[in-house]
Each structure stands twice: as C-alpha cells, then as structure tokens.
Amino acid sequence: MRRIIESAGRKLLDAIVFAGGVFSLFMQTLFWIAVPPFRRKQITDQMVQIGVDSLPIATLTSFFIGVVIAFQSAYQMRRVSAEMYIPSLVSISITREIGPVITALVVAGRVGAAIAAELGSMKVTEQIDALETLAAQPVKYLVTPRFLALFTMLPVLTIYADLIGIFGGFVVSVAKLGLTPAMYVKMTFLPLVLKDIFTGLFKTLVFASIICTVSCYEGMRVEGGAEGVGRATTAAVVTSFILIIASDALFTVLFYFI
C-alpha cells in the first residue's frame, strides 16, 4: 500500500516538474522569438523539413480518411436516402475536427520524434553545452526556429490535408455513390462557414505549440546516452499525442458553447 502511494506521489511530482518545465520553456521561446537576430535561413530550413517533407504522409493519411468517412457515412445515409449530405458531413468533420487532429498527430510522430532525437543527441554529445560556451542561447538557437516553422507550417499543412480529405470523399462519392461532381462541390461548401475553418486552424496553432515545446523539452533534458535519447523520443511522441487529443477535446467542448 505504502509503495503504491509512494509511486503515485513520485508520478505526480514528475508530472508537476514536467508541466513546469514545459511551461517555462514555452515562455522562454516566446521571449527569444522577440529578440534579434532573426535567422531566416535556419527558419526556412526547418520549414522545409517540417512542412514540405511532411506533404507525402499528410496527403496519404488525409486522402484515406476522406475515403473512409464518405464510405462510413454512406453506410448509414443510404438507409434514409440522404446520400446528398455525405459531402457536407465529410467537409465539416474534416475541417473542424479530423483534419487538424490527424495532421497534428502525423506531424507529432514524424517531426516531434525527429526534434527530440536530434536535440537529445546534441545534449548527450555536449553540443548544447558547447553552444552555451560559445555564448549562444540554446533556446534561441535551437527551439525558436523550430517553433516558428511548426507554428506557420502546421496550419498550412492542415488546410492542405483538409482539401485532400475532401477530395478523398469526392472520389468515393462520384465513383461509387452516384453523386455528380457539381453536386458534391456544392454540398461540400454549402454548410461550411468560416467559423468551422477558423476553429480548426486555431486548434492547429495550439497543437503546433504543444509538439514543439514538448519535443524540445524532452530532447534538451536527455541524460545518459543512446538509451536516454530513445526514451526521450518515445516520451515526446506519447506526451504530444496525449496533450493533442486532450486539448482537442477541451476546445471542441468550448467551441460547442460559443
């Protein structure tokens, strides 16, 4: 019994340390973003790595998600002869919910892991200490370019994924469910209001902050060689996933009421 309480207490302490560390890193990042010099090349390099290189996997996942949503809803809609609402269902669920979340999860898996592994290796090979001795601030030098790149590229990727997902629904509906292309396009945009897109994109900005801050934090606190790097990479992805889904639930509830 005592052991259970002790381990629960230790977990709670770890969680508090983690929350404090991530929050403090987030504040430091915001501070250092405002401090010159601004390294355009580093930021664009990161934007390519984070944004452009994620296009193939974003295309693949969101296309299939669009296909699946269209088929799944057709399964139900057919019974009430409401196939014409399938495009609306696809577009709303993708722009409001699935597009932002799936894109964030894909990027957390791909980019978050890469960030944690890279910074973690730099930590264990003393490169982060070396940065400090060369009078460069690790947060400024390593975290802010990644943060800015994620913050700008994740919304772009999400819009792209939204469109591809809708296209996936389009392919299924036109090829298999007997909707005309014109009808599909009309029913896609008819119910869609700007608020749907903006709430989706707002969440994306939160997800971008989560992915970057958690992954950088996990990477920069690595101890103990290759094993530590592996552990940090796993922790970065798992924690990002949990926080993305939890914050998504929070915002969905919030946006429902406003």
Add this chain to the structure above:
Amino acid sequence: MSAMIQSLNVIKSFNGRNVLNGLSLEIQKGETLVIIGRSGCGKSVFLKHTIGILKPDQGQILVDGINVAGLSIKALNQLRMRFGMLFQSAALFDSMTVGENVGFSLIEHTDFSERAIRDRVAESLEMVGLKGIEALKPSELSGGMKKRVALARAICMRPEILLYDEPTTGLDPIMADAINDLIVSLHDKLKITSVVVTHDMVSAYKIANRIAMMYQGKIIEQGEPDVIRNSTNPIVRQFITGSAAGPITDIQFKSLEQIEGERA
C-alpha cells in the same frame, strides 16, 4: 601575478551526492593549471562552473573578481566570449561543416566580413595543423582531428582563458602527445591562461605550470609538477603512480562493503 579565476568553497550536488564539496582553488593569469583526479570526481563539473553552464549550490566562482553565477544573460555571454572550451567529446556541431564550426562565434557575435571570417578560420585551423579542411563534415573526421577542430573553434575568438576537458582521453599516445604540444604552443603563442582537466599523468607533467589534485570534491594538494611528483600524501601517490591498491580504493571497497552490509 593576480588570481584570474577564484573558486571559493564551492559546493554542488547532484541527486543528493556532493560532487563538489567545498572546492577552493585559485588560478593565476597566464599559467597552465592541470587538475588531476579520478574519472567522475567532479573535474568536468568544476570546468562547467567556471564558464557558467552550472551554478554552485553554495560558494562562488569569481572571474576577475566577478561572481559568474550572479551575471545576467548578456553579461554572462560577454564573459563567455573571453573563454574557449574544449569538450571531452569535442562537441562539434554535426549539422555544420568544419569551417562553420570553427567560425561559429565570429558569425554569431561579430560583424566581421565573410572574407575576414574565412581568413580567421583558416588561420585557426592552421594553428592546430589542419589546413584546408573547412568543407568537411565532422562525421568525416577521426577522433584526433575532431579534437583539433574543436580546439580551433575554441581559439577562434582569441580567448584569454582556455578550458580543456580531458584533451587527450581516447586518443592514441602519439596523437595525445601532439595535442600536448599544441596546448603548450598555444599557451606560449597566445599567452592564454589554461585550465586542463585530465587523468593522464604524462600529459599533466608535460603541460602544467602547476598541478592540483582533486579528490572527493576538494583540492587536496597543489603545487609545481615536482612538488606533486614528490608528494608524500598517500592519496596523491596512489593516483600519480597509478596503482590499484591504496587509500583511494580502500575507501571505495569499504563503502562497497558497507552497502552490502546494509543490504544483508
């Protein structure tokens, strides 16, 4: 001669273990001080304190009379420009070329023209005997070359103080001796104050003006190389002769026995 770096009764603990345990030491301007001691006795931790990467739990480190731990980020960065540090693992940035590594501080902190930076980088690389390898990546270099490139990076800003963390560890004896020669010649050429942390006694005798022995987080003896060589302190004797039996290992065995006794 005046003390350039002063460590006053510094205490630092990690996970409840005192790694530095009231360490006091003075380093004079222009000298090469070698700190010897066993692996894991806190030598590297001390170096990281002098350049402000770690902060003491208690006590102070003064550089020219200024407390390093009390500096603002800006002032600390200015102080760090006067330092160069060579890491045990070289710690080259592997995403950059050798040239970018060596010129890092110049690119970041000065408004030197590209040409001036290129010249300074070439000059620094020449000093360590590696001319014309600017375009290579660190992954293409051998261990000894990496250390020399890291040394070129450390001297690129023409620092007043150089900190070496185990400069010869992991190198073959010939390369180790080449590094020793380099440390001596840089000291003579650039008139640098050097602090070298090592457990390599050959290296220590060769480069030191003064040697300090660190044991259990404290300096237990210091003096000119001959003083250390002829020391009567049994702990120092065991270390410099490199023998497995002696007071250092006795204590270790004793504490091992204690741990096992507690377990039983």
